Amino acid sequence: MVTRFAKSQIILHWLTLLMIILTYSAMLLKDWVPEDNIDLIKNLHFNFGLSVFLLMIIRLCLRQLNTVPPITPPLEAMQALGAKVFHWLLYLLFLSLPILGMLALAYGGKEWVLLGWQVPQWVTPDPGMRSLIKETHETLANTGYFIIGAHTLAALYHHYLRGDNTLQRMMPGK
Ligand code: HEM
Numbered sequence: 001m002v003t004r005f006a007k008s009q010i011i012l013h014w015l016t017l018l019m020i021i022l023t024y025s026a027m028l029l030k031d032w033v034p035e036d037n038i039d040l041i042k043n044l045h046f047n048f049g050l051s052v053f054l055l056m057i058i059r060l061c062l063r064q065l066n067t068v069p070p071i072t073p074p075l076e077a078m079q080a081l082g083a084k085v086f087h088w089l090l091y092l093l094f095l096s097l098p099i100l101g102m103l104a105l106a107y108g109g110k111e112w113v114l115l116g117w118q119v120p121q122w123v124t125p126d127p128g129m130r131s132l133i134k135e136t137h138e139t140l141a142n143t144g145y146f147i148i149g150a151h152t153l154a155a156l157y158h159h160y161l162r163g164d165n166t167l168q169r170m171m172p173g174k
Pocket residue numbers: 020023024027045046047048049050052053094097098099100101102104105134137138141142144
């Protein structure tokens with residue numbers, strides 16, 4: 001019987017966490033770095049953020065290919081539904097944030113570099129669209145802190161209070 005997520009899913013889950021921490025950290029550091037480094041730190045934010053997009057896409061594919069290991073003792077129907085909805089919310093949020101970020105740059109007519117490649121302008125700049133998309137990106141990004149926080153607390157609740165194997169299924173091991 002499958003008792004854990006596939007190794008690839010476990011690695012990519014924790015790698016996503018790392019890339020998300022780096023993405024948020026870049027933005028948090030932006031106001032603290034010397035003026036000369038602001039463009040660099042923003043570009044790091046854009047590149048780390050896009051890696052999150054890529055990781056989430058790969059994870060969605062792996063999810064289709066692998067069996068979800070059962071939780072023991074099993075969850076009640078409502079709890080299982082809640083977990084499912086929350087996981088889809090995480091996928092939706094961390095797929096839409098990078099797209100909105102890219103659109104904010106494009107509508108702002110901003111230059112940026114993706115892994116050393118200068119990204120060309122691909123839409124007509126529009127300041128109104130830019131501020132709408134940028135504000136949505138920032139609001140969703142700030143909600144992200146609470147969503148990740150709730151997801152982490154749920155994992156700890158399962159492990160320490162409910163005493164089930166939810167967290168162990170996402171941990172590396174034999
Ligand atoms: C997981 C992915 C991402 C997360 C969690 C995220 C999060 C954030 C956060 C927290 C801020 C600052 C919000 C504030 O000041 O209130 C921000 C700003 C921004 N992000 Fe992202 N972001 C992500 C991906 C991206 C990507 C891929 C791009 C573009 C390629 C992007 C472009 C921007 C831009 C243009 C800003 C505004 C920067 C400025 O103030 O000049 N983001 N993002």
